[in-house]
Amino acid sequence: MLNLSMYTLGSRRSCIRELFEYGRMRREIVGDDHVFDFSLGNPSIPAPKEVHCAIRELLDTQSSLYLHGYTTAAGDLSLRQAIADDLNRRFSAAVRPQDFFIGCGAAPELVSVIRALAVKNAEFLVIAPFFPEYRPFVENCGGQLVVIPPDIPNFQIDLQAVESALTPRTQALILNSPNNPCGTVYTEQTLRALAAILTKKSRLFGHPIYLISDEPYRELVYDGKTVPFLPNIYSDTIVCYSYSKSLSLPGERIGYICVPPQTSEHDGLLAAISGAARSIGHVCAPSMMQKVIQKCVDVRPDLRPYDENRHLLADALRSFGYEMASPDGAFYLFVKAPGGDSEAFSEKAKERDLLIVPGTDFGCREYFRLCYCVDPDMIRRSLPIFKELIEQP
Ligand code: PLP
DSSP: OOOHHHHHHHHSOOHHHHHHHHHHHHHHHHOGGGOEEOOOOOOOSOOOHHHHHHHHHHHHHSOHHHHHSOOOTTOOHHHHHHHHHHHHHHHOOOOOGGGEEEESSHHHHHHHHHHHHOOTTOEEEEESSOOTTHHHHHHTTTOEEEEEOOOTTTOSOOHHHHHHHOOTTEEEEEEESSOTTTOOOOOHHHHHHHHHHHHHHHHHHTSOOEEEEEETTTTOBOTTOOOOOGGGTOTTEEEEEESTTTTTOTTTOOEEEEOOTTSTTHHHHHHHHHHHHHHTTOOOSOHHHHHHHHHTTTOOOOOHHHHHHHHHHHHHHHHHTOOBOOOOBTTEEEEEOTTSOHHHHHHHHHHTTEEOEESGGGTOTTEEEEEOOSOHHHHHHHHHHHHHHHHOO
16 A cells, blocks of 8 residues: 555656656657746756866875765765855854754755754745745645735835734744746845744744745855844744856755854754654765865855846846746746736646746746756747737736
């Protein structure tokens, strides 16, 4: 007999994967140049050269037993020290190596943190639009996902809605900035107001409400914008970071969880995160990648190709009359569907082999998502279709 909820999860593809597979099939029929696939957030700029130099140097100078052996479950101490030093330099964070758990990217890190907090009847708040995987992450450990409706058209946070949604069962709020799918960066003002509400409610309920900061896009911001370091604003913040996007290493599976020293129940929380990771089979993050990241801890991506694509696509779409969320970070545009129904609009676009993701699973049906980590030529060739679609909705 099968576990039905696991079977359902495994046999139904996400809407994004569905579109991506459809695109692959169409390319075989109509040719690469005639499919315009904006579905998947796979980085389109190569990993920085420092990463490849580090891999070569390690292979040339270190023993294979050292490079490929198990590490401690929480990761190499020297890597945790290097990351702590970097965060302390950049954000005056005052974090220590023992505040880190090196994980296999943001997804399993989020699952571990959520599981660590998933007491009976636990509620986890998310702000729409949100990364759809939060739903299975929360629901498959018995938690309840509570969705705060989108703050259209600013895509900041409807603070009043957050305040009303917090209950004594709320364990955490999951926050993602820069945001997938809308590309917005929450302002420091928004975050401080949110922190004040969480502090007030934590006191009222007599237990901490944690902020889980999902940060794979932290370094991907444009126009000189900055992403506030959340533990400096709200003391009960747990950071889930990933190198998937910042160093274009999504297949290597490496990142970290940081529980800063001031966090409530600090030691117990880290032990519970470690236990939750163990319960989903975590042994250690990829050993060689840990050594690579230690050497590349202060390497930042060259964002020019993303920034050029962002301008190319956003400027053209705006000139055709499309409205969108302010694209300040990550590599997504979140665009209002002409006619207000992104599912119908996505179907229409699909007839022209233009693949765009409806916002429904992100909690915002009126908008669709475009990934602009793609070939700029494909963007140029797709523009007449976008124009035609808005002119004949
Ligand atoms: N969180 C968000 C908001 C994402 O967009 C993604 C990946 O696209 C993840 C988490 C998972 O990232 P990782 O590859 O680090 O597991």
